[in-house]
Amino acid sequence: MAMIAHKCPQYKVTVVDINPDKIAGWNSDDLPIYEPGLCEIVKKTRGKNLFFDTDIGKGIRESEIIFVSVNTPTKTFGAGAGMAADLQYWEKTARQILQCSISSKIIVEKSTLPVKTALAMERILSSSDNRIQFEVLSNPEFLAEGTAIRDLENPDRVLIGSSQTENGLKARDELVEIYENWIPKSKIITSNVWSSELSKLVANAFLAQRISSINSISDLCEKTDADVGEVARAIGMDSRIGNRFLNASVGFGGSCFKKDILNLVYLCRSYGIHEVADYWESVVLINEYQKKRFVLNMLKAMFNTLADKKICLMGFAFKADTGDTRETPALYIAKELLAENARLVISDPRALQNAEKDLIDMDGDIAYIEDPYEAVKGCHAIAILTEWSMYADLDYRTIFNSMEKPAFIFDGRNIVDHQRLYEIGFNVYPIGKPPLSRI
Ligand code: UGA
DSSP: OHHHHHHOTTSOEEEEOSOHHHHHHHTSSSOSSOOTTHHHHHHHHBTTTEEEESOHHHHHHHOSEEEEOOOOOBOOSSTTTTTSBOOHHHHHHHHHHHHHOSSOEEEEEOSOOOTTHHHHHHHHHTSSOSOOOEEEEEOOOOOOTTSHHHHHHSOSOEEEEEOSSHHHHHHHHHHHHHHTTTSOGGGEEEEEHHHHHHHHHHHHHHHHHHHHHHHHHHHHHHHHTOOHHHHHHHHHTSTTTOSTTOOOOSOOOSSSHHHHHHHHHHHHHHTTOHHHHHHHHHHHHHHHHHHHHHHHHHHHHTTTOOTTOEEEEEOOSSSTTOOOOTTOHHHHHHHHHHHTTOEEEEEOSSOHHHHHHHTTTOOSOEEEOSSHHHHTTTOSEEEEOSOOGGGGGSOHHHHHHTSOSSOEEEETTOOSOHHHHHHHTOEEEESSSOOBOOO
């Protein structure tokens, strides 16, 4: 919404939320989320044509177009628990829109939703006899965290799904007009509503599938002395495969991939297509396996006992350039290491507050230290879990000197110079490459 306000000064954009703390945060200099470049855009537009408010009724009444961006987490109760999307916030919003509206509106689905959710929205919105017309469009968001501003400014594509009726196409054209303020027409694609809803789930499933594919091969590389980086480069130069999203890692995290794939799996199961469901579910299963494997490799390398050993986790965010820790592999790894009675020092330039919240219920010895040089002091091992670029450039000789010996480094992101670290004296365990170890 900040980007729309920034690119379209002729529109007034109001963001409403039930959480007054969040709205206060958005109205302050300390925004509720860290995203490079976002603060600058918010500061430029806030109070001019971008507003943050808790008065949802007023926001609904005064708007002609409403982007619904409520969360749709994985259901934790009842039918489909652990798989299906929890649509309660979505439905409540639909009812509130109906209750507060005094004029016709275009409703845009921004949240990621199971296919056919727009139908439920339409049914709720047409359940009253107040003669107000609502047209529901699907306009999924494809931005990635950490690069959100760049992705919004220059997206690969914008997708708008509408019903193919006269009113549907008219509403679609109004939304196209907004994006045309900064995005070339060739990149704005349109479809029917169901294709648009499904494309969002499928895009995330394909992206996650690439990571699980290369991660599965990383395991085979470790067994065969092949190097996953070399394999990724060789296959990525095939233009049909492409070279992006082929970095083997400790596993993918984030609030979307797992949730969206499970949502897709649940949809397939509910239509009785279990073979297709199993196929996509395996993407998540390989990801769980990769995280588990990482901890077992640490245990094996460190003489099958981690009890009382001090281990520094470098990075807790699910990826670099964000403070977000939702579904971060680091959380699983921290819990498994604590279960082995290891002592943990967690370091991250942006995610320490969230890490503390995530681990609040855990017993055990956990310290949170932002400065990596302080964090590693007296540690037996380092596990690099987030690809923050600063971790590639640290002075590892100084770090080595301040650690217990033998010193281990487990590079869950393959971002450090393994040969150099080995020469300094570390026992080095990358992902999908032969270890460089004296043991
Ligand atoms: C993802 C998609 O990339 C966006 O297109 C989508 O809009 C978004 O989900 C969403 O549905 O909201 P995001 O979760 O922000 O974006 O981050 P990604 O860059 O996709 O990374 C996801 C995870 O995969 C991270 O843990 C990252 O470290 C990991 N990853 C990524 C790898 O392990 N290897 C890679 O080669 C790439």
